[in-house]
Amino acid sequence: MDSADSADSARLVVFAPVDNTARVHAVVRRLADAIALGLLADGEQLPSEAELAGRLGVSTVTLREALMALRQQGLIETRRGRGGGSFVQAPARPFDLDERLLPLTLEELRDLGDHYAAIAGAAARLAALRSLPGDVERLRRSLEEMAEAGSGAGSVAGSGAGSDAGSDAGSGSGSDAGLRRLDGRFHLEVAAASQSARLTREEIRLQADIGPLIWAVHDDPAHRGRVRAEHAEIARAIEAGDDVRARDVAESHVANAVEHLLERRLTL
Amino acid sequence: MSEPSAVGAAAARVGATLDGVFATVARVRDASARCLGEVRGAGRAPVSADLAALGPLLSAHLGPLVCGLGFIAAPGLLADAAWYLEWWQTGPGGAPSRLLRDLNPESSALYDYTGWEWFTGPASGAEKTVCGPYVDYFCSDEYVLTLSAPVRVGGAFAGVAAADVFARTFENEIVPALREIPAPAFVVNAPGRVMASNTARWTPGAAYRGRPGFAARPCGDLSLSLVTAG
Known part of the structure; x- marks a missing residue:
């Protein structure tokens, strides 16, 4: 029992597990966002606890705490027995961008955007260098599906207040959710076309973090034209093998959305 | 030849x-x-x-x-x-x-x-x-x-x-045989994606679109090619 021992116990504190609350909160926020945006559909069954914990990279204990919180918020329902599991319940309240922006400082938002722009830009550059016709075809198909979905979307974007009209408005219109899924898929396809599994996994992770904020900007009818043009230009540059252009457009695609998030944050 | x-x-x-x-x-x-x-x-x-x-x-x-x-x-x-x-x-x-x-x-x-x-x-x-x-x-x-x-x-x-x-895994299986070839050599799939290689110039994932001086030969009845330089 000497100074060496007390030094050891100090080290134990240093290496003690980081507060679990932050992880639980991160899982809750990610799933709640996905449900509010309609990315996880009403009635959809979530993967098993073990698979979900594995995919999110958290312990089952953390996951269970998060699921409990989601149950309390009425966002999921758990059924026991055969055919049981956790099922999504569409929320009464739509995704609230301002509520999500409020806890973030401009510095944090800017940094999140810097990170995402770096990943998206690097992925697009490598995709331009390495794409084969099949990869480009996939991007083109997503753009076409987005054009179709976009023609019917945009009915409830950004109008949270006073919109208590019905459950169908709970997660935005169906085509809004469809458009977000296609937007996410398009960027995932660009990342996969880079042939880098690490960049693709990072793209998936960042979509979960900043995607809901960016899609909230993209949903705004005022931005639809710009977003569509940027998507088309990313695909065109990749098809042309123009790596510098692909990176530039992919970076500014993120930066433009983040700029609007920063401006919005300043009005709160 | x-x-x-x-x-x-x-x-x-x-x-x-x-x-x-x-x-x-x-x-x-x-x-x-x-x-x-x-x-x-x-x-x-x-x-x-x-x-x-x-x-x-x-x-x-x-x-x-x-x-x-x-x-x-x-x-x-x-x-x-x-x-x-x-x-x-x-x-x-x-x-x-x-x-x-x-x-x-x-x-x-x-x-x-x-x-x-x-x-x-x-x-x-x-x-x-x-x-x-x-x-x-x-x-x-x-x-x-x-x-x-x-x-x-x-x-x-x-x-x-x-x-x-x-x-x-595929790379580990194939590269020892590729290294026996005394020239740059790599395997590409049908669309031209490099699958395994013995040269840093052509890493797995690179797109091969044909190149003068490179020769491709099929691998069995599969739609793959072994490409060699020179």
Whole structure:
């Protein structure tokens, strides 16, 4: 029992597990966002606890705490027995961008955007260098599906207040959710076309973090034209093998959305 | 002109390695066809639970080479699920685990698997399809090859039997033979993606679009080529 021992116990504190609350909160926020945006559909069954914990990279204990919180918020329902599991319940309240922006400082938002722009830009550059016709075809198909979905979307974007009209408005219109899924898929396809599994996994992770904020900007009818043009230009540059252009457009695609998030944050 | 024996040996190595995986795919194909045929014979439409019978075969054939294996139903085949795959893969701890995935394309834009080459190849009649390497964000988030074959019941296309091999596993199998070739040499798939290589100038994942001074020769009856320089 000497100074060496007390030094050891100090080290134990240093290496003690980081507060679990932050992880639980991160899982809750990610799933709640996905449900509010309609990315996880009403009635959809979530993967098993073990698979979900594995995919999110958290312990089952953390996951269970998060699921409990989601149950309390009425966002999921758990059924026991055969055919049981956790099922999504569409929320009464739509995704609230301002509520999500409020806890973030401009510095944090800017940094999140810097990170995402770096990943998206690097992925697009490598995709331009390495794409084969099949990869480009996939991007083109997503753009076409987005054009179709976009023609019917945009009915409830950004109008949270006073919109208590019905459950169908709970997660935005169906085509809004469809458009977000296609937007996410398009960027995932660009990342996969880079042939880098690490960049693709990072793209998936960042979509979960900043995607809901960016899609909230993209949903705004005022931005639809710009977003569509940027998507088309990313695909065109990749098809042309123009790596510098692909990176530039992919970076500014993120930066433009983040700029609007920063401006919005300043009005709160 | 006779080709150096090392080139022929490397091409044979590629063919033998993939043929070994295709032998496993053929077992899954036959077992799936038998399983579905028996259900049809009993006078009812197959359901997803019928395919659970494939589980022991699938988990038993995962190993050092094959990291994922299963049957992917043609949409509409099953009475209780429009989209379904009975898929087993090597879990994080090395033990076989079943992939559980809700595949309703309404809930995710990623789940329509009919656009993937490993599905379109067999669906259009190819007996052997080699797809990749590609980043598989559908199942594993890894860089993989998928080898697939059509499953037919009563002569009609019912789905796909497929096996995944990590790109790194394939590379470890092939590169020793490529290094015996005293010139830059690499294996490319049908569209031109480099699969394994003995030169830093052409790494796996690079796109090969033909080049003066490079010669390509086929690897067995597969739609792959061994490309050598000079």
